[in-house]
Amino acid sequence: GGNDSMDTCNKISKFMQKSGHECRVMGVPKTIDNDLYGTDHCPGYASAAKYVATSTMEIYHDARVYDTPMVCVLEVMGRNAGWLTASTALAAYKGAGPDLIYLPEIEFDMDKFIVNCKKIFEKSGKLIVAVSEGIRDKNGKYISEYGSDLASEKDSFGHAQLGGTAQVLADILKKELKCKTRAIEFSLLQRCAAHLASATDVEEAFTAGQKAVQCAVDGTTDHMVAYERSEKDGKYVCNYVLVNLDKVANTEKAVPREWINKEGTGLTQDYINYALPLIEGESKPPMENGLPRFAKLKKVLAKK
Amino acid sequence: GGNDSMDTCNKISKFMQKSGHECRVMGVPKTIDNDLYGTDHCPGYASAAKYVATSTMEIYHDARVYDTPMVCVLEVMGRNAGWLTASTALAAYKGAGPDLIYLPEIEFDMDKFIVNCKKIFEKSGKLIVAVSEGIRDKNGKYISEYGSDLASEKDSFGHAQLGGTAQVLADILKKELKCKTRAIEFSLLQRCAAHLASATDVEEAFTAGQKAVQCAVDGTTDHMVAYERSEKDGKYVCNYVLVNLDKVANTEKAVPREWINKEGTGLTQDYINYALPLIEGESKPPMENGLPRFAKLKKVLAKK
Known part of the structure; x- marks a missing residue:
């Protein structure tokens, strides 16, 4: 455990x-x-990282099928440590990852976040951001808690707000970038794939x-x-x-702070070198009728 | 297309x-x-169905790791047709799927839904429900639209509500079953995996x-x-x-109506027989450094 x-x-x-x-x-x-x-x-x-990195690459390619604007906020597990969110940097290393990555190790600054997002979105009409569920502002307040504050602003947004960290940020970006945005939580999938x-x-x-x-x-x-x-x-x-x-x-x-870039929006090559050997190779479960076959343990009493 | x-x-x-x-x-x-x-x-x-069925099986097993109560509402794409949501029945066929499946082909009845959920949850302390994003009540109102109504009930719930269909239902079940519930959207993942x-x-x-x-x-x-x-x-x-x-x-x-069970909460063997041959076999993308390698097309001008 x-x-x-x-x-x-x-x-x-x-x-x-x-x-x-x-x-x-x-x-x-x-x-x-x-x-x-x-x-x-x-x-x-490493298995969770492999799944998150692969899925992020797939979402990246999905986003580029159409010429329409596309803004996606991916939420990865990690209350206090950003290791799993960092794995989205592997997708970026392969040229198909998020533009910005935010870990709980770094204080989250909403104003800077919006500026960064605008800059990227205005250039390409596409934006993918990956965030840890546990990112906090300088007062230690979880970004996911911003949801209940925003709920009181219901009228200006047109609907009520609710966190999920990704949902909170997607709603803010919708207003700031004036385009459709999408929040994607890897949820339980990232730990059981x-x-x-x-x-x-x-x-x-x-x-x-x-x-x-x-x-x-x-x-x-x-x-x-x-x-x-x-x-x-x-x-x-x-x-x-x-x-x-x-x-x-x-x-x-x-x-480590030195594995996160200076701006706190991505990972350095040190992290990539750390993670790549760990995700090497595919462990394939036995398949039956095109679906995985899970082992069923038979309970046998031990001899005394 | x-x-x-x-x-x-x-x-x-x-x-x-x-x-x-x-x-x-x-x-x-x-x-x-x-x-x-x-x-x-x-x-x-078939590829999306294979992904949804496999992920549903994995979530089922994740839910059974702990002895704590577990309520999960899975949301699958499908505004008017329930084909992809139906694929969760393949997981159920393998003994690791949802207890209840709701397709947009059948009018959604909230009262019956709650009764069905309570019955299952009280027996086992576990409940997995799969719903199409497009399920509607007898007046043709999307269940996802219930979110904005519920938002006005903010106080009794303790927080504001927002649809996603799965989120709306998870919030209702939280109140009815008095336990933690979780909404999982397969979102873009189901169409790009x-x-x-x-x-x-x-x-x-x-x-x-x-x-x-x-x-x-x-x-x-x-x-x-x-x-x-x-x-x-x-x-x-x-x-x-x-x-x-x-x-x-x-x-x-x-x-077809006859492929959905009488209660409108699951699929019949006819659907299983229809779907199983389609999801047969695994198409593996080429891998590089433990991650998929996507083809890059080179643009070549045609000769006139």
Whole structure:
């Protein structure tokens, strides 16, 4: 699991030790938020990133089918860390991504946002913006909360407002750019799209789980399995190490400031280099009648 | 294209004939709405259906990870025809789909809807509903328009309302079931998810385009290429026939009433049998760095 799960692991382990039960507790990381401390990246992140980047590229091409103006605001999960929203930069790296990317690591400035959007839209008649659900203004107020304020302005807009962050921004852009705008939330899809998982991620995740069980059997406790990145012959290699649960529990790892461009509207090549090896390869679920076949686990009682 | 494009084809052809220009006009169908008259199905539909059905299955499994109550309303494209929303029935056929499916072919009754939802939710604590964006009540009013009415009830809900059809229904269910609800719009994703196209669809679409060009070169005009379904050795076969544009233009083909269950809340086996062969096979785009590589057409001037 994520931060909360590691905290729970840690508490259970401490409780067991205090009450004199021998119990080995190992944390197995898993979060599309990618914000766990002590690991290069988290199982699940790369698959979600691959899905978000691919879908963003597809939306980009959809937007260019017609010669009409097109404004799209994409909302990606991430309350405090912008890792998953950052993955839309992979689409931009391929020439088919958002014009602007806003992460919760950077204070959101509505005036600058509108200026940036106008500049791009006036040039091409097209605009794609990607935002983390958790972006906040300088007072720490979520942009999604602007919705209820805007609701009181109902008349000037013609209809009531409601956040979603993307919906709030799409409504503001509609007024500012005087054109139709569209908010797209990746919603649950971004965390469950098993049909487009990264083969690298799936393999690493499997190994991480295996290591955790091995370690517990061998007598280790109070640790989380973590990924450590290295290179061999210029190629990405993932190593498996252990991190003390005390260090991991309840610490959030944000996207480094130096991986975000100066204006706070995109990612640098450092992020691209970080993410590309992780999304490599396609893990295809078994198909049946043109649809994925999901494994059904049979519950078997353990022998005593 | 769809209905409008076929109408345009027809008008251009008639105009050319009237003004004495020899010009052959062939319609090539293409619409995820699947509502063109004179053809068994439309290029594009099966790929969108495959994506919607697969994503619905994934959402179903996501919803069952936790033991908490879960209410999800999925919104699928389709203003007047429910073909694409019907594809969520393929997920249900696989045991991982919506409990209730509402198409625009059937008058939407809010009271019955709430009763149906309560019954299912009280039994399992889980509820997935799929709706077409275009569902209407007995007065022909779009359910998405209920949003602005509900906005005036702002206080009792605690926040302002806004449609999306799914959002309107999710807000109503939140109040009725007294639990968190979630609206998911497949939005643009459902019409551009090339990464999960049906191989059958892609092959048929290619052939349809080829036939249209061949026919035009051979002197045919004023027709649309259409699909005709037949069987050989118990297996689905697609034949290519021509339909007069006059017949196709501006006629919408709805989902037959007898393919929708009596209560108007799901599809019958007839629809499943219709759709399954169409979504067969996976058309995989070429990948590069773990992301799809889109073809770039080079513009070359024709020799005179």
